[in-house]
Structure formats: structure tokens, C-alpha cells
Amino acid sequence: MVKKVIRQYSEAFRIQVVREYEAGESIFSLRRKYGIGGKHTVQDWVKKYGTEGLRRGLMVMQTAEERDQVKELQERNRQLEQLVAQLSLDKLMLESTVAVIERDYGIDVKKNGLTSSKKQASGKKQRK
Numbered sequence: 610m611v612k613k614v615i616r617q618y619s620e621a622f623r624i625q626v627v628r629e630y631e632a633g634e635s636i637f638s639l640r641r642k643y644g645i646g647g648k649h650t651v652q653d654w655v656k657k658y659g660t661e662g663l664r665r666g667l668m669v670m671q672t673a674e675e676r677d678q679v680k681e682l683q684e685r686n687r688q689l690e691q692l693v694a695q696l697s698l699d700k701l702m703l704e705s706t707v708a709v710i711e712r713d714y715g716i717d718v719k720k721n722g723l724t725s726s727k728k729q730a731s732g733k734k735q736r737k
Contacts, residue, residue, distance in 0.1 A: 616646070626651060627658045 636651045707718050
């Protein structure tokens, strides 16, 4: 039976590895350099001892004009989303109104107005 070797690292060693990571070394190179076996060991140390955290954040560099343009576009997007919501409600209200008219009055309402049978009836009234 093969016994598994469990390595314990001193706190000073952990802090040293974290400082090297914060100085720009990759986690992979630090694991290889010091023979650290655990896949998440260095990441856990960085979370615990690091002052800057893991280097995974997205940094966006913008000029003042670009930042203003982004704000304007976000505001325009918000306005358009409100408009779409309002138009959706208006459409739903009109569809409901049409359904009620068709159900209560027996009139088949379509986009172009009355159906052909109603047009014929209204056409007869006009000819008289």
C-alpha cells in the first residue's frame, strides 16, 4: 500500500509565494517552481494572504469621450427598453379589446377593418 504524502507549508512560505504571484509570476510557474501539487492551493493562498487578489478582473481603459458615449448609449438603451415595454402593453390592450369585440358583438375584426361579409353589407347601404 502506497502512503500519500501530505505536505504542509509554513505561513511564511505561503506569503512568499503569494508575493511572487502578485509580482507577476503565473500560478502554474509557481506550482512547478516549488513543487506544489494542489491545483487550487496557490489560489487559496492568494485569497487568504493576498493584498490584490487573483488577476482575473477586466480592466477597461477609456477616454473621457468614450466614457460619455457609453453613458449616452446606456441611457438610450434604457429608454428603448421602456418604449418596448410600453408598446408591448399597448399591443396587449388592443388585442384584448379586439377579442372582447369579437366575442361580445360577433364581429370579426381584422387589420384592414371589417371582413368581406360586413363590407358587402355596408356597400349595399351606400348604393341605396
